[in-house]
Amino acid sequence: MLKKSFHSLIAIIAGTFIFLIAGSISFAQRVPTPEEVLGFKVGADYHLASYQQAIQYLKALEQASPRIKLFEMGKTSMGKPMMYAVITSAENMAKLDRLKEISRRLALVTGLTDEEARGLVAEGRAVVHIDGGLHGTEVAPAQHNLQLAYDLISSEDTDTRLIRENTILLLVFANPDGMDMVAEWYHQNLGTPYETSPMPWLYHVYAGHDNNRDSFMLNLVETQNIHGQANREWFPQILCSHHQTGPFPARIFIPPNVEPVNPNYHPMIIRWKNLIGTAIGAAFDRNGQSGAISRARYDLWSPDMVDTVGDLFHTVSICPETQLYHYATPHYYKINDFPEDFRDLTPSVFYPNPWKGGWWRLRDAVEYVLTCSKATLHTAALYREKLLYDRYQMGKDVIARFQKELPFAWIIPKTQWDAPTAAILLNKMIFMGIEVYQAEKNFASSGISYPAGTWIIPMNQPFSLFVKSIFEEQLLPDLTKYPTLWQGLVQPQKFADAYIRPYDIAGWTLPYQMGVTVSAVDTPLEVSLTPVEKAVPPAGKVEGSAGYAYLITPKTNNSFIAVNRILQAGGEVLRARESFSVEGKSYLPGTWIVLAGSISRSFMDALAKELFLTIEGTRGRVPVDTLKINTPRVALYKSWTASVDEGWTRWLFEQFEFPFVNIYDDDVRARELGKRFDVLVIPSMSTDDIVNGHKPGTMPPQYVGGITRAGVRNIKRFVEEGGTLVTLNSGCLFAVDELGLPVRDVLKDLRPAAGRGNVPAEPGPPKFACPKSILRMEFNAKHPVAFGMPE
Numbered sequence: 001m002l003k004k005s006f007h008s009l010i011a012i013i014a015g016t017f018i019f020l021i022a023g024s025i026s027f028a029q030r031v032p033t034p035e036e037v038l039g040f041k042v043g044a045d046y047h048l049a050s051y052q053q054a055i056q057y058l059k060a061l062e063q064a065s066p067r068i069k070l071f072e073m074g075k076t077s078m079g080k081p082m083m084y085a086v087i088t089s090a091e092n093m094a095k096l097d098r099l100k101e102i103s104r105r106l107a108l109v110t111g112l113t114d115e116e117a118r119g120l121v122a123e124g125r126a127v128v129h130i131d132g133g134l135h136g137t138e139v140a141p142a143q144h145n146l147q148l149a150y151d152l153i154s155s156e157d158t159d160t161r162l163i164r165e166n167t168i169l170l171l172v173f174a175n176p177d178g179m180d181m182v183a184e185w186y187h188q189n190l191g192t193p194y195e196t197s198p199m200p201w202l203y204h205v206y207a208g209h210d211n212n213r214d215s216f217m218l219n220l221v222e223t224q225n226i227h228g229q230a231n232r233e234w235f236p237q238i239l240c241s242h243h244q245t246g247p248f249p250a251r252i253f254i255p256p257n258v259e260p261v262n263p264n265y266h267p268m269i270i271r272w273k274n275l276i277g278t279a280i281g282a283a284f285d286r287n288g289q290s291g292a293i294s295r296a297r298y299d300l301w302s303p304d305m306v307d308t309v310g311d312l313f314h315t316v317s318i319c320p321e322t323q324l325y326h327y328a329t330p331h332y333y334k335i336n337d338f339p340e341d342f343r344d345l346t347p348s349v350f351y352p353n354p355w356k357g358g359w360w361r362l363r364d365a366v367e368y369v370l371t372c373s374k375a376t377l378h379t380a381a382l383y384r385e386k387l388l389y390d391r392y393q394m395g396k397d398v399i400a401r402f403q404k405e406l407p408f409a410w411i412i413p414k415t416q417w418d419a420p421t422a423a424i425l426l427n428k429m430i431f432m433g434i435e436v437y438q439a440e441k442n443f444a445s446s447g448i449s450y451p452a453g454t455w456i457i458p459m460n461q462p463f464s465l466f467v468k469s470i471f472e473e474q475l476l477p478d479l480t481k482y483p484t485l486w487q488g489l490v491q492p493q494k495f496a497d498a499y500i501r502p503y504d505i506a507g508w509t510l511p512y513q514m515g516v517t518v519s520a521v522d523t524p525l526e527v528s529l530t531p532v533e534k535a536v537p538p539a540g541k542v543e544g545s546a547g548y549a550y551l552i553t554p555k556t557n558n559s560f561i562a563v564n565r566i567l568q569a570g571g572e573v574l575r576a577r578e579s580f581s582v583e584g585k586s587y588l589p590g591t592w593i594v595l596a597g598s599i600s601r602s603f604m605d606a607l608a609k610e611l612f613l614t615i616e617g618t619r620g621r622v623p624v625d626t627l628k629i630n631t632p633r634v635a636l637y638k639s640w641t642a643s644v645d646e647g648w649t650r651w652l653f654e655q656f657e658f659p660f661v662n663i664y665d666d667d668v669r670a671r672e673l674g675k676r677f678d679v680l681v682i683p684s685m686s687t688d689d690i691v692n693g694h695k696p697g698t699m700p701p702q703y704v705g706g707i708t709r710a711g712v713r714n715i716k717r718f719v720e721e722g723g724t725l726v727t728l729n730s731g732c733l734f735a736v737d738e739l740g741l742p743v744r745d746v747l748k749d750l751r752p753a754a755g756r757g758n759v760p761a762e763p764g765p766p767k768f769a770c771p772k773s774i775l776r777m778e779f780n781a782k783h784p785v786a787f788g789m790p791e
Contacts, residue, residue, distance in 0.1 A: 030064045030065075031061065031064045031065055031150070031153055031154045032057075032060050032061070032064060033150060034049075034057055034146045034147060034150055037053075037056060037057045037060050038053055038057060038146075041363070042143050042144070042146050042147040042363075042366055043140070043143055043144075043147070043328075043361070043362045043363030043364075043365070043366035043367070044328070044362070044363065045328060045329070045330050045361055045362065045363075046190055046328050046329065047328055048139055048143065048182065048183040048186055048187065048327060048328050048362075049142075049143060049146060049183065050179060050180045050183040050184070051080070051142075051173055051176040051177075051179040051180045051183075052180065053183075054142070054145065054146055054173060054179070055070075055083050055173075057146055057149075058070055058083070058085050058146075058149060061085075061149055061150070061153055062085075065153045065154075066090040066093055067087060067088065067089060067090055067093065067152070067153045067164065068085055068086065068087050068149065068153055069085070069086050069093065069096075070083050070084070070085055070086075071083065071084055071085075071086065073172075073225040073226070073228065073229050074221060074224065074225035074228070075221060076175075076176050076177045076221065076222055077177060077204065077205050077206060077220060077221055077222065078177045078205055080176050080177060080180075082173070082176055082222065082225050083173070083176075084170055084171060084172045084173070084229070085145075085149060085169075085170075085171040086168060086169065086170060086171075087149060087152050087153065087164075087168075087169040087171060088125065088164055088167065088168045088169065089164040089165050091165075092125055092164075092165070092168060096168075098123075099124060099125050099127075099168060100127075100233070100234060102120045102123060102124035102125075102388075103124060103125075103127045103234060103235045103236070103237070103388075104233075104234075104235050105120060106120055106121070106124065106235075106388055106389075106391050106392040106395075107235035107313075107314065107391055107392075107395060107462065108235075108395070108462055109392060109395035109396050109399060109462045110399075110461075110462070112392070117389065117392045118389065120388075121385050121388040121389045121392070122385065124384075124388050125166060125167055125168050125384065126166060126167045126168070126237050126238070126380040126381065126383075126384045126387050126388060127167070127168045127170065127234055127235065127236040127237055127238075128167050128168070128169055128170065128236055128237070128238045128239075128240065128376065128377055128380050129170040129172060129229075129230060129234070129236040129238070129239040129240065129315075130145075130148070130169060130170070130171055130172065130239075130240045130242070130373050130376070130377075131171075131172035131173070131174040131226070131239075131240070131241050131242065131306070132144055132145050132172075132173065132174065132242045132369070133145075133173050133174050133175050133176075133178065133179045134174035134175050134211060134212055134241060134243070134306065135175070135178070135203065135209055135211070135212065135243060135244070135245075136175050136177075136178025136179055136181060136182045136199075136203030136204070137178075137182055137198070137199065137203055137324075137327070138242075138243055138244030138245065138324055139182060139244070139324075139327055139328065139362065140242075140244055140322055140324070140362060140365035140366050140368075140369050141242030141243065141244060141322070141369050142173055142174075142175075142179050143362065143366055144242070144366045144369040144370050144373065145171055145173060147366060147370060148171065148370055148373050148374070149171060151370070151374075152164065152169065152377075159374070159378055162378065162381045162382070163374070163377045163378060163380075163381045165381070166380070166381035166382075166384045167377055167380050167381050167384070169377065170229065170234060170236060172226065172229075174211075174222065174226065174241070174306070175203065175204055175211060175222060177203075177204065177205060178203035178204050181199065181201070181203055182199065182203055182327070185199045186327045186328065189700070192700075193697065194698075194699055194700050195326075195327075195329055196325075196326035196327065196329050197698060197699045197700070198642075198699075199642065200640035200641070200642060200694075200699065200703040201640075201642050202642045202643075202644065202646075202647045204220070204222070204647070205647065206219075206220065206647040206648060206650060206651040207219075207220055207644065207647055207648065207651075208642060208644040208647055209644060210644045210647075210648065211223070212241075212243075212304075212305050212306055213304045213305065213504070213505075214304070215227065215303070215304055215305055215306050215308070215309040216303060216304060216309055216428070216432070216466075216470055216508075216510065217304075217428070217510075218428050218431060218432075219651065223306075224431070226306065227309075227431070227432060228431070230310065230313070230315065231313060231431075231432050231433040231463075232431075232433060235315075235391075236315055237315065237316060237380065237387045237388060237391050238276070238315065238316045238317075238318075238376060238380055238387070239306070239307060239310045239315045239316070239317040239318070240317075240318050240319075240320065240372070240373065240376050241305075241306045241307045241317070241318075241319050242319075242320055242322065242369055242372070242373070243319055243320070243321045243322070244321065244322045244323070244324040244365065245321055245324060246293075246321040246322050246323040246324070247293060247296045247297050247321070248323060248338070248339070248342075249291070249323075249333065249337075249338045249339070249342050249354075249355055249357070250291050250292070250293035250296065250323065250351065250354075250355060251289070251290065251291030251292065251322065251323045251355050251360075251364075251368055252284070252291065252292050252293070252320055252321065252322045252323065252368050252372065253292075253293055253294070253296055253297065253298060253320060253321040254277045254280045254281055254292055254293075254294055254318070254320050254372065255273040255274055255276060255277030255280075255294060255318055256273065256274045256277055256294050256295055256350070257273070257294075257295070257298050257299055257300045258295050258296065258297065258298060258299045258503075259299060259477075259479055259482075260299055260300070260301045260476065260477050260479060260502065261299070261300045261301065262300055262301055262302070262303060262308070262311075262312075262469060264312060264465045264466075264468050264469040265300065265311050265312065265465070266314060266394045266397065266398065266465065268390055268393070268394055269311045269314065269316055269394070270300070272316040272387070272390070273300075273311075273316060273317075273318055275379070275383075276316065276318060276375075276376055276379050277294055277318065279375050279376075279378070279379040280292070280320070280371070280372050280375040280376065280379075281294065281352075282375075283371050283372075283374070283375035283378075284353070284368070284371055284372075285352070285353055287371055289367065289368060289371060290353040290354065290355045290356065291323070291353065291354065291355030292351075292353065293350060293351040294350040294351070295350040296350070296351075297321075297503060298319065298321065298503055299502055299503045299504075301476070301502045301503070301504070301506075302502065302503075302504045302505045302506075302508060303466075303469055303470070303508070304504065304505060304508060305319065305504070306319075307319040309466070312463065312465050312466035312469055313432075313433065313463050313466060314391050314394040314395055314398075314462070314463075315391075316387075318376070320369070320372045322365050322368045322369050322372075323360065323365065323368075324365065325360055327362070328362040329362075330359055330360065330361040330362070331359070331360050332358065332359050332360075333357045333358065333359075333360060334357055335356070335357050337357070338357070342354075394462075395462030395463070396462075398461075398462055398463075398464055398465055399460050399461060399462060399464075400460075402458075402459035402460045402464055403460045406520065406521075406522050407459055407468070407520035407521050407522060408458070408459055408460075408521045408522070408523065408524050408525060409456055409457060409458045409459055409520075409521040409525050410456070410457040410459070410467060410471055410518050410519065410520055410521065411445060411450060411454060411455070411456055411518065411519045411521060412425075412426060412454070412455040412456070412457070412516065412517070412518050412519075413450065413454055413455075413517060413519075414451075414453055414454060414455065414537070414538060416516060416517055417515055417517070417555050417790060418515055418516070418555055418556045418557060419537040419538055419556070419612065420537045420556055420557070420558045420611065420612045420613075421514050421515060421516060421556070421557055422455075422514075422516045422517075422535075422537065423535040423536060423537040423612075424514070425510060425511065425514050425516050426455055426532070426535035427534060427535050428510075429457065429467065429470075430532065430533070430534065430535065432463070432466065433463055434457060434461070434463055434464075434466065434467055435457070435458065435461045435531065436455060436456075436457055436531075436532040436535060437455070437456045437457070437458065437529035437530060437531055437532055438452075438453050438454065438455055438456070438529065438530050438532055439451075439452055439453065439454045439456060439527050439528070439529060440452060440527070440528040440529065440530055441527065441528060443525070443526075443527040445519070445521050445523065445525060446519075446521070446522060446523065448519075455532065455535060456525070456527070456529060458525070458529070470508070470509070470510045471509065471510065471511055471518055471520075472509065472520075473507070473509055473512075474506065474507045474508065474509065476502060476506040476507070476771070476773075478499070478500075479500045480499065480500060499769040501769065501771035502771055502772075504772065505771070505772035505773075506771045506772050506773045507772070507773045507774040508774070509774055512774050513774065536612075537612040538612065538614075539609070539612065540607075540608035540609050540610070540611060540612040540613045540614060540615070541605075541608050541609070541614060541615070542601065542604050542605050542608050542615045542616075542617060543614065543615070543616050543617065544583075544616055544617035544618065545617050545619055546596040546601065546604075546617030546618065546619075547596060547617070547618070547619030548595070548596055548618055548619055548620060548621055548622075549574075549593045549594055549595050549596050549617075549618055549621075549622065550593075550594040550596060550599070550604050550615050550616070550617055550618075551582075551587060551591055551592065551593060551594075551615065551616045551617075551618055551622075552591065552592035552594065552613060552615050553587075553588065553591060553592075553613075553614070553788070554575075554588055554589075554590035554591055554592060554787045554788030555588065555788050556612075556613065556788075557656070558611040558612065558613060559592060559613065559788070560656045560657075560658075561611060561656050561657050562592075562607050562611055562613060563592055563594075563629065564631070564656065564657040564658060564659075565607060565657065566594055566599055566603075566607070567629070567630070567631045568631070568657075568659075569599060569603060570598065570599075571594055571595070571598045571599035571603075572594070572595040572597075572598035572599075573592060573593065573594050573595075573628075573629040574592075574593040574595070574622070574626035574627060574628060574629060575590055575591065575592060575593065575626060575627040575629055575784075575787065576588075576589060576590065576591045576593060576622055576624050576625075576626055577589065577624055577625045577626060577627060577782075577784075578624045578625065578782065579624075579782075580622055580623055580624045581623075582618050582620045582621075582622060582623065583618055583619070583620050585616070588781070588787075588788065589781055589782045589787055590781075590784070590787020590788050591622075592629075593622055593626060596617070627784070631659060632678040632679045632724075633659075633676065633677045633678045633679070634653070634658060634659065634660035634661070634677065634678070634679045634681065635660065635661055635662075635663045635667075635673070635676070635677040635679065635680050635681065636649060636650060636653065636660050636661070636662050636663070636681045636683070637662075637663055637664075637668065637680065637681065637682045637683065637690075638662040638663065638664055639664075639665065639685060639689060639690060639693060639706070640664070640665065640693055640694060640699070640703040640704070641685065641689040641693055641694060641706075643683045643684060643685050643689075644684075645683035645684035645685070645728055645729060645731075646683040646685075649681060649683050649728065650662070660681075663677075663680075665693060665705060665706055665707050665708075665711065668707040668711040668714060668715065669707060669708055669710045669711045669714065670714070671714060671717075673714055673715070673717070673718040673723065674717070674718050674721045674722065674723050677718075677723065678723060678724060679723070679724045679725075679726060680715065680718060680723060680724070680725050680726070681726045681727075681728070682725070682726070682727045682728065682731040682734060682735075683728050683729075683731055684728050684729030684730045684731050685730060685731050685734070686730060686733075687733055687734045687737045687738065689706065690706060690707060690731070690734050691706045691707060691708065691709070691711070691712060691734075691738070692705070692706040692708075693705050693706030693707075694706075712738050712739075715738075715739070716738075716739055719739065725739075733745060747768055750768045778791070779791055
């Protein structure tokens with residue numbers, strides 16, 4: 001009987017084992033490969049998956065596997081659902097909300113003891129955000145998302161199981177609109193002479209390449225979606241934002257980065273970056289993938305990018321840059337194609353395995369991005385508990401630091417030059433996870449009295465290094481004077497008479513850019529505070545009787561929205577040329593004067609309330625000269641050499657409700673601009689791009705040629721006949737070069753400032769250097785262009 005039972009038990013175990021094996025095989029067979037859904041392999045020559053195809057494939061995976069779920073984080077600028085995938089083990093997926101809550105509590109720190117934090121760490125999983133495709137023409141990262149999803153779901157090797165069990169991957173397509181645009185453009189030109197031509201429009205409808213310069217301004221809905229996911233929902237420990245402009249001829253850039261470093265990063269952020277970068281580099285060499293380089297080009301100074309802003313929230317953020325040719329077209333590189341300095345393939349500390357040339361295909365780039373992503377996930381899995389606890393520790397350190405170190409808080413008075421814009425600034429802070437409060441009672445700080453309701457940002461909160469970095473002035477370190485930063489050489493070197501500019505911007509103080517007054521608090525505040533969920537400026541209202549007119553201050557940006565709506569409703573608007581007084585009150589030059597008989601009181605009441613404007617009625621006439629304001633017929637020039645500045649200008653017009661139309665090269669070449677438009681706006685572009693555009697043969701014929709000399713003549717005639725030409729930034733040189741303005745570009749003959757990163761300047765005489773800095777300006781507030789500005 002015992003023998004029979006024993007054999008029965010063996011049979012049951014064997015049968016169960018066979019069932020499990022069969023189930024595993026059946027499960028693996030049910031997971032479709034990318035090729036089965038797309039019709040081609042990921043990274044195949046001459047094939048790009050669109051965003052729609054990508055989501056179709058991820059939905060097929062979701063139907064086949066409990067290891068992936070899709071979520072929508074919002075809509076794109078063009079209205080598409082912006083989807084992301086969560087990939088982890090089925091066991092983790094079953095308790096996803098609990099694991100998300102653990103990640104949130106460790107990031108926010110407050111209310112936890114060290115012992116409680118360690119308990120959460122033991123239970124938690126490392127959350128890793130990986131995105132691709134932010135820059136639409138950098139195609140490999142978004143394509144790699146599909147292969148990465150398949151590999152992580154279907155593979156049963158030891159490393160993949162370790163990743164699934166210990167991490168939660170947030171897999172993001174960072175620019176769905178651009179992914180579709182680029183795929184469509186490439187495929188329609190495939191097999192033609194224009195196969196590798198650039199797109200004649202921006203791959204983000206407003207920002208183009210600048211969509212990675214929006215990370216603390218949050219102007220784009222895609223940026224809001226990504227940071228909402230990161231700083232309001234998931235609180236990842238690692239963020240990996242893949243890009244594809246690696247320093248040639250290297251195949252990929254990985255951390256460590258170059259100098260300078262933003263002093264507001266917690267030092268553990270830098271250590272973790274370097275650890276992850278080293279792990280990635282080792283993975284490349286282990287796989288026989290040469291060409292991984294570090295300490296090249298990309299610094300850690302400005303926080304305006306997806307990766308660098310995350311560091312200020314204690315999310316270890318990296319931005320690998322894989323080499324790109326063009327789209328999915330392969331290319332062969334010879335050593336002679338390399339820059340001369342890189343033809344010597346001598347290994348170095350940060351480039352130990354130089355790439356020697358050969359074919360470079362989209363699939364090669366995809367494989368490099370895959371290696372990078374998997375190494376990042378593997379590192380997160382191996383160091384899961386340390387990573388989670390360090391996230392908690394960094395927040396705890398920052399809270400403790402600002403309980404005893406300046407600044408203790410920031411005060412943002414409600415009485416501002418432009419109060420609605422101050423509220424916009426604070427709401428950006430709140431969106432990013434910063435705690436904002438209001439004073440419950442009157443108080444004083446540094447001898448200044450403040451009323452109840454004053455906004456306050458205490459610094460004893462986990463993400464206050466972000467506030468400090470955004471609110472304080474930046475002083476870019478002069479790397480030529482800090483030889484200890486140059487530790488790649490046995491003997492530190494000084495670079496005399498040279499200036500080394502940062503990779504991106506040098507200064508970004510947001511209160512300066514937005515015209516908001518903030519004050520750092522240098523003594524501990526003793527005032528009761530109420531949390532603010534949404535900053536609301538003082539309520540708008542219409543005051544007094546408007547027998548003659550309604551007066552609107554020019555100080556607030558919202559006044560432009562108000563005036564555009566008034567004009568649209570048929571109201572009559574004037575502007576005061578000078579300051580004036582009426583009925584005992586003083587008004588600035590540029591004050592808007594809305595004639596009372598042209599618009600209803602109820603319309604003005606609603607406008608004041610919605611836009612937080614104090615509109616003052618007056619019975620007395622304005623005693624100064626005025627300008628009659630009409631809705632101008634505005635044309636915004638849109639070249640086929642796509643301009644980021646045109647996109648942002650278009651965005652600005654839409655935000656402030658200025659009617660406008662885009663015009664193109666053929667519109668400018670046509671005569672009679674003055675009969676159609678009052679104002680022509682030319683964005684920041686080179687004169688050559690404006691006049692000559694793309695050269696014939698480099699693009700489909702309809703996108704070449706620029707405005708030509710005929711267009712220049714038409715613009716000149718437009719101005720001579722009374723039209724207004726507005727040129728922005730480098731577009732100003734078009735007016736100087738082509739329209740004979742009696743001004744000159746004083747920088748024209750100066751040699752450009754030094755190279756980037758660790759490339760010193762060319763020797764020579766001193767030269768002008770102002771790398772994307774914030775400058776203090778003086779305004780003549782009586783000039784119409786400066787109406788509403790402080791002097």
